[in-house]
Amino acid sequence: MEPSRAPKIGFEPSVVLHILELIGEYVLHKNPEEGKTALEAGLELASFLRRDEIGLPRLEMRKVEGEVVHFALDLQSLEAQEEFMVFWRREAQALALKTSFIKGGRGTVEIGGRGVSKATVIRYLQRSENFLHLLDASGYQSALFDARKSLCCLVADADGTLLPYPLEAPVDSHSSLAQSAAREPLLSFLEHGGFLVINTGNDPKRIAFKILKGIPEERRGVLSQIALAACGGHLLYLFANPLGELKEVLSYRYGRYLLPDDVSPAVRLFYLGDDPRKEGNDWPAFEAAGFASSLCVPSLEESRDVPPELQDHTLPGNEKAVASVLELFNRQMEESPQELSLTPLKTEPLQV
Secondary structure, rough: OOEEOOOOOOOOOHHHHHHHHHHHHHHHHOOOOOOOOHHHHHHHOOOOOOOOOOOOOEEEEEEOOOEEEEEEEEEEOOHHHHHHOOOOHHHOOOHHHOOOEEEEEEEEEEEEEEEOHHHHHHHHOOOHHHHHHHHHHHHHOOOOOOHHOOOOOOEOEEEEOOOOEEEEOHHHHHHHHHOOHHHHHHHHHOOOOOEEEOOOOHHHHHHHHHOOOOOHHHHHHHHHEEEEEEEOOOEEEOOOOOOOOOEEHHHHHHHOEOOOOOOOOOEEEEEEEOOOOOEEHHHHHHHHHOOHHEEEEOOOHHHHOHHHOOOOOOOOOHHHHHHHHHHHHHHHHOOOOOOOOHHOOOOOOOOO
């Protein structure tokens, strides 16, 4: 069966203005300002003119080559996040065929292209042609483990999964890989020949900065073992050099083909994410990878509300739980290099 063409990335200018107008309408409803239009309020928020003003959400309008591809609205609380979701469902019906919206993080709402999510990255990687092209483009080097022969890789969320959650460390450098319990086992995993695809709803440069903070210069060779999917599945990058500069995988944005839903994937992926909510941005990735190949790593508090589908595929502990996964994979690489499995963690969970 022919692979399916992925949805177009990028918004038309009229759609961008409509989104900004609706966000501005919500802001003015919460914080009335006489004489100001909804579009003006939305444009102000997007331009960072009022970014640090108390009581206002933070809006990032993410662009590539001048084209807006993704919005992230940080409402700063779960209550406000839910309130905005209700508002958007009611007021944005005219945009339903052109946009998607989803909960991201603890208080953020992401607005992206219709049909694009973290699952788009998964379905792209599940096509062996795409996966092998990515390995070649990254300069991937096999070691104990050979991702080319195994057709296998690890896909993981960033904040709250590989990295400490930013709410607990508001400065980016304080929530970097350098502060993560997963740091050393991750570096060993990559040096053993593992390949990692970071799958985040965040800005690519911010996550690249956080990753680089945890990799000493003498170990920067592992950057060729990492790909970075950002903005909720809209963009895909590789590290261009040991300095950590990013290069976009243009074939992903312009002409990528995905694995059809009714075709079994040739590439085995393990997906790790910390958000167990069905309306959260990790859920499409859990579904696309398959629950048996996924592990949810929420906080202890969030683990109390895990849906039935994830009940047997959850290990609380955020980046500490990820460290346990990576330590398991490292042992498996040393003992039986081409056979990675999450099963031991799910049948006999480790203490984290």
